């Protein structure tokens with residue numbers, strides 16, 4: 001017996017699987033399949049339970065690493081490959097999607113066409129094997145094994161003994177193959193196709209691998225452990241549909257009612273169940289009931305579904321949480337430091353710019369929430385910003401709705417901006433395809449909210465404030481820290497200043513440097529930034545002419561805690577710490593005013609931070 005993986009050992013989910021395993025360990029109803037002699041050799045005590053999430057967490061209990069043959073659980077996967085290899089029309093012409101109440105090996109074909117009713121009964125599965133592309137039988141088998149390996153996240157092989165055993169006794173399946181050939185459902189001699197079918201059934205797997213394969217289906221075809229695409233996402237719904245209606249043979253209706261997940265069983269005792277978007281389950285226990293389904297497998301799936309509320313028709317609604325956060329420019333500003341009149345103008349007029357930070361999966365029901373919120377506020381808005389930073393996925397219908405919203409806003413002359421669009425590349429592609437020549441003008445994307453907010457602020461301020469970055473250096477009398485000084489005092493203070501010039505991109509203050517001076521910005525723009533733990537630089541503040549920076553070190557004398565870089569050509573006047581200190585003896589009033597102005601600047605920053613904290617509420 002193999003214990004659960006170490007990383008999940010302490011989880012209550014792991015504990016529950018263990019408990020389930022213990023509860024059904026003694027259940028010995030049912031019989032192992034005997035019609036394939038090799039399967040009759042199975043140890044009736046084998047019992048493995050595995051559960052894999054679409055986030056790639058795997059939980060397991062019991063014989064989760066015991067190999068057994070996949071048998072009919074191969075059928076939905078091969079059907080998916082047939083869909084990838086052919087047009088849907090070609091596949092549907094040869095294999096129906098209607099459940100039958102017949103057993104898996106019934107020789108039942110549609111009366112006139114000879115078309116198998118669905119791909120989960122043997123006839124349909126053999127027809128699907130006949131649709132796998134590849135010139136030679138070896139190539140087809142190789143492609144099949146590669147597909148299974150992508151799903152499992154590990155290389156899988158055929159169990160030769162089981163294959164031989166089935167091949168020696170598989171007369172009924174051969175008969176089905178010949179019937180399919182007679183109706184032209186198979187386009188070539190049936191022998192090599194039925195042989196391929198025997199081989200696909202003899203692929204050796206574990207319940208752990210089955211859970212990962214099921215989780216790959218739950219994850220739209222992407223293996224959650226390896227991130228490899230096992231099948232194109234567009235075919236997954238078809239695979240799950242036939243599993244849902246036909247996966248459990250003549251028990252399919254009862255299964256949907258009780259368990260409520262698409263599933264598939266195999267005569268070696270395996271069962272998989274898929275909860276789309278969430279998780280996959282793999283159970284193994286060789287003793288079968290009269291339908292050919294694993295007795296313990298059924299019980300475990302039913303228990304798991306009930307205990308964890310996994311029934312597909314009992315899906316919780318998650319749409320309201322799609323808007324993680326929303327705020328306006330009146331509450332949160334960019335990190336560009338504004339003068340007090342500018343900041344006041346933004347507080348008065350900023351409500352017209354609203355940022356919606358979205359999260360999770362965007363599809364019609366969640367996109368509807370976004371549209372509803374934006375439309376309800378639209379009359380008072382001039383700009384809408386959609387922040388996609390926490391979006392996990394966006395499908396085509398949600399992309400279409402956002403595109404239509406963008407056009408509506410555009411019709412009213414209101415721009416819609418996107419930030420962190422790299423999190424939703426599907427949306428960018430969709431908009432590009434739809435907007436065509438208008439894409440460059442209508443699609444306004446910014447790296448982050450800071451950049452988008454600054455753009456919005458500039459738009460609002462351009463209407464009523466003079467841009468502050470004129471070419472001429474600011475006169476010392478206009479430096480913010482010198483506010484309130486008499487002309488003679490300005491002259492005294494100015495005499496202490498030392499002018500320095502910096503090129504765009506040049507570092508003005510280095511992280512960790514000793515604090516030697518206060519910087520008064522005479523011309524240009526300079527930005528303070530820190531390195532985030534991920535390595536990216538984050539802007540904390542951008543200063544314009546007239547403002548001061550480096551004042552904190554002037555007060556506490558600690559080494560520099562951030563980097564300051566020139567954004568443009570910059571001219572600064574430096575006031576040395578020693579000169580500042582000496583002012584206390586020679587001109588105490590100047591020092592007091594300087595300190596007061598620096599304190600005012602700091603309190604403005606703190607107020608801004610406090611306002612933002614109240615919005616972000618973390």
Ligand code: GLN
Pocket residue numbers: 070071072073104105122166173198201265266267268292
């Ligand atoms: N190889 C088996 C057969 O065709 C598969 C059947 C099954 O697992 N139900 O008989």
